[in-house]
Amino acid sequence: MSRLILSAQRQLSNIDDSKIFQGIVIAVILLSALLIGAKTHNLSANAIAVLLLMDVAVTVFFAIELSIRFFACPEKKYFFKSGWNIFDTVIVIGSLVPSGGSGILLARLLRVFRVLRLISIVPELRLLINALLKAIPRMGYIALLMFVIFYIYAAVGSMFFHEINEVLWGDVSISMLTLFRIATFEDWTDVMYETMIVYPLSWIYYLTFIFLTAFIFLNMMVGTVLEVMSQEHEKFRAEQHGESAEGGEPASRAQIDNLEKQLQEIKVLLLENK
Structure with a gap:
């Protein structure tokens, strides 16, 4: 049976x-x-x-x-x-x-x-999802830092620009929504030119905000995901070749090369003893 x-x-x-x-x-x-x-x-x-x-x-x-x-x-x-x-x-x-x-x-x-x-x-799709899930904790810290920057700029924008446009800068929460619009480049120049009529140097406010959010933080997010995806690809390739280290983690190429070198030395010693 x-x-x-x-x-x-x-x-x-x-x-x-x-x-x-x-x-x-x-x-x-x-x-x-x-x-x-x-x-x-x-x-x-x-x-x-x-x-x-x-x-x-x-x-x-x-x-x-x-x-x-x-x-x-x-x-x-x-x-x-x-x-x-x-x-x-x-x-x-x-x-x-x-x-x-x-x-x-x-x-x-x-x-x-x-x-x-x-x-x-599809294994490749599983690999992408696993990498994304593992990257979320690291991305959380970046998102927290982004929230702090958004909050600071929203508070500053609300203090200086609320009299210019109450709809866009009425309070901190509305200002954060306006900043999100600016970060996504949705007609952000219209918002900037409106405030530049009263504050000609307000373009510094917008450009520094865009530089921090759209360039620095976004690239940090992308870099985090790429790093985790690279690790997952290495792990997947090691599992495909049956390579594993202690604790179930994939063995690195350096560890494998070192092990092969040690085996070769043992083989030479055995031949000399014969």
């Missing part, structure tokens, strides 16, 4: 790892996205019936695909330790909810989120 189970598990694992099967899964996910878009148009009753039938077929396929992945996993308890597996399970189970009654809104939302399963299927 155990041999049959192992044999079936091996076959399911081969199916799950098959590029053809992965391609079919991606194609079905894209089909699901097209079905969601098609339902937003005014269609005939026959077309709606066909779409509902295809939606049921897609849901059944996703349930079968998730079952294959689950039973192909050697250790079932480790299957749900992966956040992506939990995400897929929630989406698939939610898709099985009938799209009628009080649960119609939840069912529709979960069917829309089925498109996100493309991220869990």
